[in-house]
Amino acid sequence: MVFTILVVGDVHGFWDDGSESSVRALNPDALFFVGDFAEDEATTSGVEVVETVAKFAAVESDSGRAVCAVLGNHEAMQYSLKPKVGPAVPIQTRELLRPYNPCEQPRQVGPVSIVGGRPLSWGGGDWFFSHMYQGVYGIRDLAHSAELIRGRVDDTDEQRPIAFLSHNGAAGLGSAPGDICGNDYEHDAAANGRGDRGDPDLTNAIEYARSRGRRVLFVAHGHFHDRLQRGQGLRKMCVVDDAGTVHVNAAYVPRIRVENGERLHNFTRIVLTTDKEPAVESVSVLWTASSGKLIETKNVYPAVVS
Numbered sequence: 102m103v104f105t106i107l108v109v110g111d112v113h114g115f116w117d118d119g120s121e122s123s124v125r126a127l128n129p130d131a132l133f134f135v136g137d138f139a140e141d142e143a144t145t146s147g148v149e150v151v152e153t154v155a156k157f158a159a160v161e162s163d164s165g166r167a168v169c170a171v172l173g174n175h176e177a178m179q180y181s182l183k184p185k186v187g188p189a190v191p192i193q194t195r196e197l198l199r200p201y202n203p204c205e206q207p208r209q210v211g212p213v214s215i216v217g218g219r220p221l222s223w224g225g226g227d228w229f230f231s232h233m234y235q236g237v238y239g240i241r242d243l244a245h246s247a248e249l250i251r252g253r254v255d256d257t258d259e260q261r262p263i264a265f266l267s268h269n270g271a272a273g274l275g276s277a278p279g280d281i282c283g284n285d286y287e288h289d290a291a292a293n294g295r296g297d298r299g300d301p302d303l304t305n306a307i308e309y310a311r312s313r314g315r316r317v318l319f320v321a322h323g324h325f326h327d328r329l330q331r332g333q334g335l336r337k338m339c340v341v342d343d344a345g346t347v348h349v350n351a352a353y354v355p356r357i358r359v360e361n362g363e364r365l366h367n368f369t370r371i372v373l374t375t376d377k378e379p380a381v382e383s384v385s386v387l388w389t390a391s392s393g394k395l396i397e398t399k400n401v402y403p404a405v406v407s
């Protein structure tokens with residue numbers, strides 16, 4: 102038996118009826134959103150996009166599909182730039198989508214327990230949006246965030262492996278621009294000690310889970326886009342760490358592209374085996390037509406050996 106999770110990467114305003122038809126056609130057991138719903142911090146607050154997605158998510162949840170979401174840094178940027186526009190997106194939308202944050206209880210989804218990483222993450226050890234972390238979530242700093250996520254690990258069912266759903270991925274997976282959370286936007290970032298922009302609090306919680314004897318099957322996240330800035334090529338979007346956890350970056354941006362006049366919709370599919378020892382069977386990057394028809398499938402895990 103297998104359990105299928107469809108991960109929607111950074112939306113950035115690209116969500117439409119074709120995306121919804123595609124989810125129904127692909128018919129996954131679970132649907133994950135990794136955040137960054139807002140199209141552009143200067144033009145949209147992200148509220149409208151989250152409302153549209155939340156309406157769809159409610160219908161899907163009622164039909165038995167598990168829907169989980171986190172919010173991204175773009176949901177915080179509009180508020181930070183123009184605090185007078187109204188309540189922050191997380192406050193306006195939290196009743197709609199009920200996105201994960203480190204204070205939310207973990208959830209059993211198929212064979213795994215899902216623990217939420219830190220929302221709104223910009224990446225790395227910088228502590229942006231401190232007023233929102235403190236005001237909306239009661240998170241004081243990175244150490245406090247790590248403590249809260251570790252607490253959620255403790256709340257999971259010990260019989261099940263863990264998976265993390267987070268806006269940004271874990272630190273410790275490389276400092277080159279093309280690494281899964283590598284800094285592609287600053288010159289000489291690695292030489293300046295700013296190459297690895299993964300979340301250190303998430304890494305701390307992953308290591309904690311392992312220290313408690315728990316298996317961490319995968320981390321699903323977004324944030325660092327597949328196409329590197331400054332013409333540096335393409336990013337590694339799926340890597341396996343030394344302990345065997347599969348890190349899946351779903352941020353293929355834009356997630357809707359037009360080809361031969363047809364809108365194609367991006368998803369990343371994670372297939373889990375549901376045997377006695379659940380495991381990640383495969384990860385693939387999909388593009389569908391608006392009808393839901395699968396147009397392109399690229400397997401990224403296990404790595405294709407040529």
Ligand SMILES: [Zn+2]
Nearest residue numbers: 137173174324
């Ligand atoms: Zn982001």
